[in-house]
Amino acid sequence: MIPLLLLILISSLHQHESVAESSHISKIHHANTKEQNGVHDSQHEKILSVTGDGIIQSPDFPNTYPRNTVIVWRLVAVTESSKIQLTFDPRFGLEDAEDGICKYDYVEVEEPVGGVVLGRWCGSEMVPGPQVSKGNQILIRFASDEYFPSDPGFCIHYSLLQQRQSEPEAPAVMPAWMQSVDVLSEAVAGFSTMEEVMKYLEPERWQVDMEDLYKPTWQVVGKSFFHQKKSRGVVDLNLLREEVRLYSCTPRNFSVSLREELKRTDAIFWPSCLLVKRCGGNCACCSHNCYDCQCSPTKVAKKYHEVLMLKHRAGGRGLQKTLTDVHLEHHEECSCVCKNDSD
Numbered sequence: 001m002i003p004l005l006l007l008i009l010i011s012s013l014h015q016h017e018s019v020a021e022s023s024h025i026s027k028i029h030h031a032n033t034k035e036q037n038g039v040h041d042s043q044h045e046k047i048l049s050v051t052g053d054g055i056i057q058s059p060d061f062p063n064t065y066p067r068n069t070v071i072v073w074r075l076v077a078v079t080e081s082s083k084i085q086l087t088f089d090p091r092f093g094l095e096d097a098e099d100g101i102c103k104y105d106y107v108e109v110e111e112p113v114g115g116v117v118l119g120r121w122c123g124s125e126m127v128p129g130p131q132v133s134k135g136n137q138i139l140i141r142f143a144s145d146e147y148f149p150s151d152p153g154f155c156i157h158y159s160l161l162q163q164r165q166s167e168p169e170a171p172a173v174m175p176a177w178m179q180s181v182d183v184l185s186e187a188v189a190g191f192s193t194m195e196e197v198m199k200y201l202e203p204e205r206w207q208v209d210m211e212d213l214y215k216p217t218w219q220v221v222g223k224s225f226f227h228q229k230k231s232r233g234v235v236d237l238n239l240l241r242e243e244v245r246l247y248s249c250t251p252r253n254f255s256v257s258l259r260e261e262l263k264r265t266d267a268i269f270w271p272s273c274l275l276v277k278r279c280g281g282n283c284a285c286c287s288h289n290c291y292d293c294q295c296s297p298t299k300v301a302k303k304y305h306e307v308l309m310l311k312h313r314a315g316g317r318g319l320q321k322t323l324t325d326v327h328l329e330h331h332e333e334c335s336c337v338c339k340n341d342s343d
Helices: 002-035 181-189 194-201 206-213 237-247 258-262
Strands: 044-050 054-057 069-077 083-088 106-111 116-121 137-144 155-161 249-257 268-270 273-281 293-312 319-338
Touching: 044 054, 069 083, 083 137, 181 194, 181 268, 181 293, 194 206, 194 293, 194 319, 206 319, 237 249, 249 258, 249 319, 258 268, 258 319, 273 293
Parallel strands: 044 069, 273 319
Antiparallel strands: 054 155, 069 137, 083 155, 106 116, 106 137, 249 273, 268 293, 293 319
8 A cells, every 4th residue: 555655656756746847948949039139030131232222121111010020131232343332221120229329229230241240229319320341242131030020120221332443553653762773863864854763763753953153153054055047058060079078978967975985974964965066977989099088077175065064973872953054066077088098
């Protein structure tokens, strides 16, 4: 009799523990559900291809949005080089925050790459500011729980920002004062005006340098040489014969490199070449008895020419720029001279 009562008591205790354990599990499951703010609906993602302007809004905007809702919009720009800009409508209102944190109803903007949240907003005191995606995609997430839905919800205007194609970077140009004399000389020789030269040398202060060059100084400045054209008389046979003698071997315009002419390899001149008068022509009618007749100068003069001279500063950076006079040899008179006679 006693053993039978004992078995009934033990069976009753096991049933009680089983009910208690089941109740405990139910409470744990319920707590996990509450941690999700009472949102029971599954999350829905809507993918929108952005080709222009459009809007995204909470359900039933501008009226009260529904409870227990989660919606995710993934906006994708049509080109990878484009960005997406979001602008919130001034009519904005969701359930208020708790302790400054949007725990229950909120709208959130997220970067898909890396999952960086750009912002989460709720309440109605402040309208969120504009947001711009870093890439060509952006996520917008709306969530509401089972309590206290509000109105009007939210409305977001989105638009496409076309990114300008990045221009190829110009190759880095070494500052003029760091270039070698030969390289700088070649670069300067390619410019057509004094202004272009000064801009190349000092892009930031070339106008100041121009003014400094032309400031009055006590330096004696020579004059440039100008050649006046000769006038001719009436053409006749005698004059034609005389012209052969006069103009077969005559002073003519020749261009000379100043660095070579002056043997100045340490300096750079602009203009790099000048015109000078040098003997030129042929001496076909020199003499029947001369086998090697040459056009040679019989009168030589030194002429001054004002030019821009550039030199690297000794022991320092930068270029020294000065207007200077260079003297060049000009042939004023020429004659056909037999080489045997000149030896």
